[in-house]
Amino acid sequence: xxxxxxxxxxxxxxxxxxxxxxxxxxxxxxxxxxxxxxxxxxxxxxxxxxxxxxxxxxxxxxxxxxxxxxxxxxxxxxxxxxxxxxxxxxxxxxxxxxxxxxxxxxxxxxxxxxxxxxxxxxxxxxxxxxxxxxxxxxxxxxxxxxxxxxxxxxxxxxxxxxxxxxxxxxxxxxxxxxxxxxxxxxxxxxxxxxxxxxxxxxxxxxxxxxxxxxxxxxxxxxxxxxxxxxxxxxxxxxxxxxxxxxxxxxxxxxxxxxxxxxxxxxxxxxxxxxxxxxxxxxxxxxxxxxxxxxxxxxxxxxxxxxxxxxxxxxxxxxxxxxxxxxxxxxxxxxxxxxxxxxxxxxxxxxxxxxxxxxxxxxxxxxxxxxxxxxxxxxxxxxxxxxxxxxxxxxxxxxxxx
Amino acid sequence: xxxxxxxxxxxxxxxxxxxxxxxxxxxxxxxxxxxxxxxxxxxxxxxxxxxxxxxxxxxxxxxxxxxxxxxxxxxxxxxxxxxxxxxxxxxxxxxxxxxxxxxxxxxxxxxxxxxxxxxxxxxxxxxxxxxxxxxxxxxxxxxxxxxxxxxxxxxxxxxxxxxxxxxxxxxxxxxxxxxxxxxxxxxxxxxxxxxxxxxxxxxxxxxxxxxxxxxxxxxxxxxxxxxxxxxxxxxxxxxxxxxxxxxxxxxxxxxxxxxxxxxxxxxxxxxxxxxxxxxxxxxxxxxxxxxxxxxxxxxxxxxxxxxxxxxxxxxxxxxxxxxxxxxxxxxxxxxxxxxxxxxxxxxxxxxxxxxxx
Ligand SMILES: Nc1ncnc2c1ncn2[C@@H]1O[C@H](COP(=O)(O)OP(=O)(O)OP(=O)(O)O)[C@@H](O)[C@H]1O
Ligand SMILES: Nc1ncnc2c1ncn2[C@@H]1O[C@H](COP(=O)(O)OP(=O)(O)OP(=O)(O)O)[C@@H](O)[C@H]1O
Ligand code: SF4
Ligand SMILES: [Mg+2]
Ligand SMILES: [Mg+2]
Numbered sequence: 001x002x003x004x005x006x007x008x009x010x011x012x013x014x015x016x017x018x019x020x021x022x023x024x025x026x027x028x029x030x031x032x033x034x035x036x037x038x039x040x041x042x043x044x045x046x047x048x049x050x051x052x053x054x055x056x057x058x059x060x061x062x063x064x065x066x067x068x069x070x071x072x073x074x075x076x077x078x079x080x081x082x083x084x085x086x087x088x089x090x091x092x093x094x095x096x097x098x099x100x101x102x103x104x105x106x107x108x109x110x111x112x113x114x115x116x117x118x119x120x121x122x123x124x125x126x127x128x129x130x131x132x133x134x135x136x137x138x139x140x141x142x143x144x145x146x147x148x149x150x151x152x153x154x155x156x157x158x159x160x161x162x163x164x165x166x167x168x169x170x171x172x173x174x175x176x177x178x179x180x181x182x183x184x185x186x187x188x189x190x191x192x193x194x195x196x197x198x199x200x201x202x203x204x205x206x207x208x209x210x211x212x213x214x215x216x217x218x219x220x221x222x223x224x225x226x227x228x229x230x231x232x233x234x235x236x237x238x239x240x241x242x243x244x245x246x247x248x249x250x251x252x253x254x255x256x257x258x259x260x261x262x263x264x265x266x267x268x269x270x271x272x273x274x275x276x277x278x279x280x281x282x283x284x285x286x287x288x289x290x291x292x293x294x295x296x297x298x299x300x301x302x303x304x305x306x307x308x309x310x311x312x313x314x315x316x317x318x319x320x321x322x323x324x325x326x327x328x329x330x331x332x333x334x335x336x337x338x339x340x341x342x343x344x345x346x347x348x349x350x351x352x353x354x355x356x357x358x359x360x361x362x363x364x365x366x367x368x369x370x371x372x373x374x375x376x377x378x379x380x381x382x383x384x385x386x387x388x389x390x391x392x393x394x395x396x397x398x399x400x401x
Numbered sequence: 402x403x404x405x406x407x408x409x410x411x412x413x414x415x416x417x418x419x420x421x422x423x424x425x426x427x428x429x430x431x432x433x434x435x436x437x438x439x440x441x442x443x444x445x446x447x448x449x450x451x452x453x454x455x456x457x458x459x460x461x462x463x464x465x466x467x468x469x470x471x472x473x474x475x476x477x478x479x480x481x482x483x484x485x486x487x488x489x490x491x492x493x494x495x496x497x498x499x500x501x502x503x504x505x506x507x508x509x510x511x512x513x514x515x516x517x518x519x520x521x522x523x524x525x526x527x528x529x530x531x532x533x534x535x536x537x538x539x540x541x542x543x544x545x546x547x548x549x550x551x552x553x554x555x556x557x558x559x560x561x562x563x564x565x566x567x568x569x570x571x572x573x574x575x576x577x578x579x580x581x582x583x584x585x586x587x588x589x590x591x592x593x594x595x596x597x598x599x600x601x602x603x604x605x606x607x608x609x610x611x612x613x614x615x616x617x618x619x620x621x622x623x624x625x626x627x628x629x630x631x632x633x634x635x636x637x638x639x640x641x642x643x644x645x646x647x648x649x650x651x652x653x654x655x656x657x658x659x660x661x662x663x664x665x666x667x668x669x670x671x672x673x674x675x676x677x678x679x680x681x682x683x684x685x686x687x688x689x690x691x692x693x694x695x696x697x698x699x700x701x702x703x704x705x706x707x708x709x710x711x712x713x714x715x716x717x718x719x720x721x722x723x724x725x726x727x728x729x730x731x732x733x734x735x736x737x738x739x740x741x742x743x744x745x746x747x748x749x750x751x752x753x754x755x756x757x758x
Contacts, residue, residue: 077603078574184692185460214459214630219674219688241603248676248683268682285608287633289675291657294637301612302605304559305573 031235032066032089032203037098038259039081039088043310056310058084060259062098063337066203071229071236073250073267075243075282077306081259082239086205089237090122091115102203120150123196127208130188133180139166139191140176143198150199161198168231169194170224186217193224197232207239222249243286247271252348255279258309258317261337265349273344275351275360277324303369316354323366329354420447421624422471422592426484429463429470440466442648442699443484445723448592451622455639455656457629459671461693463648464628468594470494472511473501488592507537510585514597516577520569527565530584537588552583556613575606582613589621596628611638632675636660644668647696647704650723651737658731662752664741666711673746687746703739711740728753 039059042052058081066072074082087093089100091107099106102118110118126132133142143162147153152161166175169190180188189209196204209225210218226249228234240246246253247267254264255278263276274280281300288294302321307313313320315331322330329335337352342360358364429441441463448454456464469475470482473493486493488509493501505511513519521529530549534540540548546565553561556579569577578598585593595614599607615638618625627639635642635656642659644652644667652665663669670689695707699720703709706716716739726736730752743753 077605184694186692214692215632215671215674216459216689217692219676219686220690222676223686223688243604244676244678247678248686271678271682281605283678285604286678287604287607287611287631287637288678289632289636289660289672290677290679291636291660293679294633299608299612301608305575305606306603 028065029068030065031068031103032237033101033104034062034064034089035099035101037062037085037088037100038096039084039093040096054310057259057312058309059088060309060312062256062260064254064261064264066235066237068202068235069229069233070251071238071249073246073253074237074239074256075241075246075253076256077282078241079306079309080256081309082241082256083207085256086124086207086237086239089205090119090124092124116150120199121202123199123201123204125189125192125196125204125206125209127211130180130185132192133188133195135180138177138179139171139194142180142191142195146195146198152199165194165198168197168228170220184217185213186220189213189221190224193221193228197228201234203235203237205237205239208241209238210245211240211242218245225249243283255282258307258312260317261350261352262318263349263351264337266346269346269349273349273360275340275342275345275349275356276318276353277322277359277366278318281323300366316352321369323369324353324355324359324364325367325369326355326364419449420487421450421489422448422626423487424467424471424484425487427467427470427486428481428483429466429475430481430483431479439648441470444645444648444650446643446650446653448624448626450591450624451618452641453618453625453627453639455627455629455635455642456645457632457635457642457671458645459630459693462645464630464645465596467645468511468596468626468628472505472509472594473498474505474511506533506590507588508590509592509594510588510590511594511596512578512581512585512598514600516574516581517569519581520577522569525566525568526572526580530565530580530587533584534587548587549583552587553580556580556583556586557609558583575602575609578602578606578610579613582610586617586623590623592624592626593617594626594628597630599634600629600631607634614638632660632671644671647693647699649699649704649737650735651705652726653723653733653735654726654729655731655733658729658734661750662730662745664726664729664734664736664752665738666709666740666742667705669742669746670708670710703737711738711742713740715739730754 037059038061040055040057043054043056044050045053062085074085076082084093088095099108102122105118107115107118137145140162143165144153144158147158162176163173166173171187171190171194180191183191210221213221222245225236229236238246238250250267252264253267253270254261255276256262257278263270263274263279270279271283274283281302284298284300300323304321307320315329315333316322316335319325319330333354335352335354337350339347339350340356342357353359355364424444424446427441427444428439431438431440444467446454456467458464471486471493475482482494488504493504527546527549530552531542531545534545534548535542550561550565553564558564558576558579564572572580599610602610611634614625617623627635629635639656642654642656643650644665646667652668659668660672663672667689673687674689676686689708691708696704697707697717698704702717702719703721706712709716719739721737721739723735723737726734729736744751
């Protein structure tokens, strides 16, 4: 494991207060500090020799800090590496490169008992509560299992604690003797949350915790997560693809594309003034449950799919789909996540785009995008259909493309 | 406002007179005797040419079963289908199987949430699309193949000639869904039923597919039944929206009316449950309490009563019927509720007309 390049002068021993890189975290109490994190999965071929023929660059240079007590929302399209990142933080994946400091300690420096103790402070909540709960265990057994692993059942109040846990997540006492399949989806997710809470963690990594739930139940779980945070002072890393949900509960939001952050800002700043072309497209694509908004808003329709993380594009990873892509730099030089000096944009707002300033000022305008040499016909036939709203923003007929 | 019978035809925007599809008292029961379970319970609606009708509701409310019943795609055993489904004047439910198969694909097409399950994994995509065109339009193989390539191009699949040679697993989810739409559209169906067509896709891909469906409806006059649990999708796409709860329609309204002035407490609850991009952050969500497992049977009263903040005594004693909602803002609304909302829970705008209050 090597020290990542974008970490100016801070070795593994550096405390949270000493982080540099213009990330404006110095004055904050950083609980989780991730530096130059990479997780690459080898692609193997051949039955006998098991050759490695390439890598999936699932996480490829993540830098982010999560402050104690905040909710950090991580969004991005399927396959961009969100879950792998979450798992890597908990050391459920091997790190190819980079480091993860939890409360100032590098987990890689810990072994055995010490590692186990640190791990207790970080728990995970999954998307599919049924898949992540052992179907043969009652809720009581499920909850006790984690506590036992961390030596928390020795004291006599283990049962009192179970009752408290259930009350906290809004399940009746009778739930203790039931099996996961006897619950509805929302109740199962409450069991999953109770299990994470059972060992008294500081950080909860919630990977799509409400994606599988019906909207009415989803709202119940969102409120529950907010209440628990207020009550227990928890820190959340919330991984989700639903941008409205993420905005609703996050203090800060990071947008991921093909293994790395392309933008990060306070939730309100990000949604009010998205700087990165990908963030703009993503936000404009979210269907809004308000017909008046739907009829008038302008959409930036992206062309094509997420490129394969086994063969990511050169330069800016978004350049193959970017309506603002320029002839120079975009396909050759990978943009760093940096702060920008733009009027009205906060100093904590970071973006990884060479042209963020020029795009924000309107100096650069979007143009049509072509995929594999073929102009996407869904984008060129819309010119007479204003309801689609694509023409003014993203695809005026300009020379640029 | 004048009284209107529930079934009065409501011409679509382009003034087409008669309903293309008319569903009456559609009922689907799984199992028999004491174990019988009514997944769809007396559903009525019409679809006009060029109209997009939405069916929304939470998981298990009967959306997919409704569409499968219309298409005659429910497995014959273990379920009973009742009611009438009339397509262009013909009764689909009593139609012989071979005739129905012919209708399907040519006049009525369907796309599903999981495109992989509707594609044959061992046959190249091009062959599958071409076969559909051959069968339903009577083209020869080479004409059909050309048409297939043209269709893929139309739905935004780049490099269609190469894609036609590929197998379904070689395509991304978005590409597969486009391919399926291409197959559905190849035969220029008069009615397209889309069951959660974008639920498994990313928002940027979803936006592409929804744009495609919108264009289809406006250009070719295809009627569209859009099945989804996503109120955002409904808001941008549907002309008329039907909200389903426990197998029954509980509210029907035109899209703008429904979102501005929801009348059924369940509709209001759904709207108050969703976080929105266009509002102040951190508003406390007011979810519908409980889950569908708290429902009471419709025979006893209102199935939603145990979860409903508006519930009054009569709700648990008398089954509410779906009747014209004359107090509401907007025309042609139907409502099944004893004690409807008088204000939108999201922003407190009144949901009833002045003189009715
Ligand atoms: N164990 C593994 N071996 C090889 N490739 C993997 C492994 N785990 C994940 N990947 C690949 O890494 C990439 C990132 O996957 P990941 O699950 O982190 O994405 P995600 O952003 O969580 O997506 P989703 O929104 O679909 O959950 C994907 O291309 C995935 O196929
Ligand atoms: N083959 C079947 N046998 C028995 N019950 C069934 C069968 N198919 C569906 N059901 C039941 O019928 C009800 C309605 O199911 P349906 O699939 O229509 O729901 P849905 O509204 O499409 O939900 P979702 O949003 O989850 O797709 C459910 O309670 C379901 O369990
Ligand atoms: S009928 Fe009664 S219980 Fe049912 S939704 Fe209306 S108010 Fe609630
Ligand atoms: Mg994931
Ligand atoms: Mg369904």
